[in-house]
Amino acid sequence: MTVTVEGPHQPSAPVQAAYSYCEAVTGQQARNFAYGIRLLPAEKRQAMSALYAFSRRVDDIGDGTLAPGEKKERLEATRDLLDRIRSGKIDEDDTDPVAVALADSARRFPIPLDGLDELIDGVLMDVHGAVYETWDDLKVYCRCVAGAIGRLSLGVFGTQPGAHGADRAPEYADTLGLALQLTNILRDVREDAENGRTYLPADDLAKFGCGDGFAGPLPEGSDFAGLVHFEVRRARALFAEGYRLLPMLDRRSGACVAAMAGIYRRLLDRIERDPEAVLRGRVSLPGHEKAYVAVRGLSGLDTRHIARRDVRRRPR
Structure with a gap:
């Protein structure tokens, strides 16, 4: 899997704001992860922050205080959002900064987004008390x-x-x-x-x-x-x-x-x-x-x- 990026990535202002949000989430919540991604060039660091912010959202649903039924609904809604990202239906004007950043990252890199479906499946195992x-x-x-x-x-x-x-x-x-x-x-x-x-x-x-x-x-x-x-x-x-x-x-x-x-x-x-x-x-x-x-x-x-x-x- 060889990735070639032609020239430095110059996100539009809304996309840059979305990445900034994801990087803030990563810096505040990823105690170990953040130390590693500091070593990456900017475009890869931004993409990793977008992945982290989406994954954090999924984990927070699983670890939260909602009833199991509500957790399942929230997780399936997050899967629906992932489907919209995967099908190219998220643009820079969307109001969800995590979705905007992840959609841009998926256009920039060959990210196998099905892995996020697996993450949702894993958190559902927690919800079901596996x-x-x-x-x-x-x-x-x-x-x-x-x-x-x-x-x-x-x-x-x-x-x-x-x-x-x-x-x-x-x-x-x-x-x-x-x-x-x-x-x-x-x-x-x-x-x-x-x-x-x-x-x-x-x-x-x-x-x-x-x-x-x-x-x-x-x-x-x-x-x-x-x-x-x-x-x-x-x-x-x-x-x-x-x-x-x-x-x-x-x-x-x-x-x-x-x-x-x-x-x-x-x-x-x-x-x-x-x-x-x-x-x-x-x-x-x-x-x-x-x-x-x-x-x-x-x-x-x-x-x-x-x-x-x-x-x-x-x-x-």
Whole structure:
């Protein structure tokens, strides 16, 4: 997937205002994502902000306080809006800045907008209260809410002309999305439990004696640290596979991906060192450390080092 953009993009004033709105949403709400996309040239950064703002809207519906029936209606209305974007029915005079920005981005880049349908499907799984018995079950959800975002982002990044194995780039982008989502799930186990959600597979919970979730005290004799270390190894295997995408990208796109993934890898490191920390609250990185990861990504240090580091053995 090679993208050629002829000359710098000069959006009209209404389109530029729409992008500015999306960039403001991204800067305010995307704690990790925003650090990565700062490394992109303006037209790609704007497109990624439009994707984020639309995705944020979908997530906010799923995480909001509406009744399930109302959430479904709102999500289907958002899907209808996506259909209008896909069919070219949104122009710069539309009153929805997210739709205007995403429609312009889709004209500029070969973004596979069907990935946003998958995101909506994944959020509907949350609304329906889906339970995941096995890792294969959870992968379906992760591919919808995160793998699809990886493939959408690849539509903006493109691959370098002549990149070896570029036909597998969407697969690697999808896998990297799974790695990020599994890290999110580990980070948020307590918060999700308080909202009535358990994402880790039921058979993994049973294997380590952790009952049916984390809303209350863990059962006596449970091996929560063992569960976390098992899932960390799974996430590292996904990162190692997904990082095969990096050599296929241009320098700044590769730096963006390396920065975003690098932040999550460091989160994974912290979780591995102190598994019980996720039961006390959200594990996060300070801003200066995120900035350091971004600089390493732009310098190419993480891009060269990453693939050699992660996986010692895959979970059995």
